Amino acid sequence: MPLTHHPEPEEVDCLIRNAELRDEIEPYLDEAISEINFRLLPTPTENRFLESMLAWERAPLVSIARWFDPPLALQPACTLDDEQLFSRLWETIEKLFSKRIVLDFTDHFSDRELYSLIRREIFPAAVKRVDLPDNYIHWDCSADDAGEPLAWLKYYATDQEREQWVVEENRDPPAREVPPYPRALPTAPALS
Known part of the structure; x- marks a missing residue:
């Protein structure tokens, strides 16, 4: 049967x-x-x-600032005292996270430097807005203007990653240092 x-x-x-x-x-x-x-x-x-x-x-290609209604804008860092800047920075980090934007490798920036990075580079960046619940955008804050991973190598890369970089680039990485501004930023949930 x-x-x-x-x-x-x-x-x-x-x-x-x-x-x-x-x-x-x-x-x-x-x-x-x-x-x-x-x-x-x-x-x-x-x-x-x-x-x-x-x-x-x-997905539409939209500047990150325009993902919000009204669009996000930050006043220049030089117009804020340290307390105002700290408050506005964390408010902004939480707003970015509400749209599933995660800032990675930020612990080498002071609050003022990170605030300025968000204002000058992240907000105006045009990014595909993929609206799926499991989709997070990870903004790598370690690359410099030339795209060099020197801050990442200096502060965040594992020994194995540093060794791989030496093999690929045929030059020594910068000396390892502990990031001077440790933060507990919101992170994307681990994939299951």
Whole structure:
């Protein structure tokens, strides 16, 4: 007597959604997607991945300040005393986190320097606004204007990362130092 598998309605819905997502993503596919073996993914996982890809492709490119209504603006740091600046900085960090923007590698900046970085570089930056609950933007605050990872190497990189950098760059990294301004900033939840 042959055993017949009768799929549950949830399974059928999941497969139908998968077919819809594959159709929707088709115009955006390129050779990079061929490196992912979807046959190894459970269908619900593949669906979440395809939904995130579609969200990315369709997301508007908007300056971070304009992610807020009204758009965020910070007055120049030189117009604030230390207490006002500290308060405004943490208020801004919390607002950024409310839009799932996480600031990474900030402990080498004073409050005034971090405030200025947010005002001058982060707020005006045009970034795709992907509105998915699991999507966090990690803003790497360690790169300098030339894109050099010297602050990251100096304050944050592990020994293994520093060794890898030496191999790749064929030069010595800066001497390691402890970041002078430790902060407990909000972080994205760990992926499960």
